[in-house]
Amino acid sequence: MSQTSDLIQSAQRTIRLEIEAVEGLLAHIDADFVRACELILQSNGRVIVLGMGKSGHIGNKIAATLASTGTPAFFVHPAEASHGDMGMITRQDVILALSNSGSTAEIVTLLPLIKRMGIPMISMTGNPDSPLAQAAEVNLDARVAQEACPLNLAPTSSTTATLVLGDALAIALLEARGFTADDFAFSHPGGALGRRLLLKVEHVMHTGAALPQVARGTLLRDALMEMTRKGLGMTAILEADGRLAGIFTDGDLRRTLDRTIDVHSTRIEDVMTSHGKTARADMLAAEALKIMEDNKINSLIVVDDQDCPVGAFNLGDLLRAGVM
Structure with missing residues (x-):
């Protein structure tokens, strides 16, 4: 019984901490968020999402959400970018770089090349004073008070906050573009959702x-x-x-x-x-x-x-x- 109670309490604590992390984002939706949206809306290219490790997994999902809601986007692995995949990125694109620390080596290595190409960059970090945040045109503040991990090490609250901030960005852009249900259906023609939205x-x-x-x-x-x-x-x-x-x-x-x-x-x-x-x-x-x-x-x-x-x-x- 004691172990059952401990497990339940642990799960509830994790959920509470992650809820607090998400609620903390509300204070960070400000002029920087608006500027990030404007950079993407003014772009003639795609949003290139970068992220390593857990941030990379979150970045993949954010890229997929953007692409399915009217903002062309795809994920590029930062390590692979240093070995040829930078060729996938054009000067018309916008980069969205994810790193909780803001100092992920594989992304920081790319900064000189990104600057040389003149590609506008949006960072999403937990440290606004980090090299990545300082190098970006605009930084989206995704900091959290603490991770849900009791060791305060495993990315938990921080990845949840980043994911939610990515969703907020995608939906703000969707609404700004006037993206409709018909547009959404054309992005999802093969699934049940597409059938419901397209089939007459x-x-x-x-x-x-x-x-x-x-x-x-x-x-x-x-x-x-x-x-x-x-x-x-x-x-x-x-x-x-x-x-x-x-x-x-x-x-x-x-x-x-x-x-x-x-x-x-x-x-x-x-x-x-x-x-x-x-x-x-x-x-x-x-x-x-x-x-x-x-x-x-x-x-x-x-x-x-x-x-x-x-x-x-x-x-x-x-x-x-x-x-x-």
């Missing part, structure tokens, strides 16, 4: 001969045959002019059978749901999914500007498309 109803709906539809006046028996042939668990019912009159689903069928209605003599308009919820072909599939969730329905008819059915789909189609 027209990409998942069944059209033409695959669209289940019957005319008003059709017997329920024949409507059920249409539903069986098309396999969507529903059918659209059309007015004489082709407009949507209603929808009949598997759920409507269960409710109809509870009323002991004769499927051989009942007409479909007597048991259909009049009109019902619909979607548009150019609507995001994720928007259509919300309509279905909000109304607790499993399928939707897609209509055109004249309210004529042009397609249909169900939850299974959205599931297969990776929207849900």
Whole structure:
């Protein structure tokens, strides 16, 4: 029991210290932060993120976040930069150099070359008097009172603070650029997020001969045959002019059978749901999914500007498309 209590207390202490480290950043969001954003926004190149060790791992993540939110960026390992990778950096770029001490040898070694190339540099350090901070056009203060490590050695609070400061930079730039959800989707086309942001109803709906539809006046028996042939668990019912009159689903069928209605003599308009919820072909599939969730329905008819059915789909189609 004592060991359990010690473990819990240790974890809680770590979390408290890291929360304090993050809260301490609020006082450092000032004119220097604004200047850092301006340097990046004015650049015609990329943000080159440098960092060694744990700062390097954080730098990789910051570069990835910047790149996915509208600020072209990539990570360069400082040691590799001294052995050829400096060729990846151009005079149009901006360097974001990460070092808690501000005196990481592999980065300090690059400073003369960075200066010679005239590349603007932003540092993110825990020591504003360090060589790196002094060499930078602007330093972002990421200092912390103490590491969460009880030895005050392992980078813990400091790396968390640096990561959060990097996120703050990325989101400030995102908002300054007017970066939209559509822009974000184009940066994430292969994942579930991209599918939710890019996929439209027209990409998942069944059209033409695959669209289940019957005319008003059709017997329920024949409507059920249409539903069986098309396999969507529903059918659209059309007015004489082709407009949507209603929808009949598997759920409507269960409710109809509870009323002991004769499927051989009942007409479909007597048991259909009049009109019902619909979607548009150019609507995001994720928007259509919300309509279905909000109304607790499993399928939707897609209509055109004249309210004529042009397609249909169900939850299974959205599931297969990776929207849900």
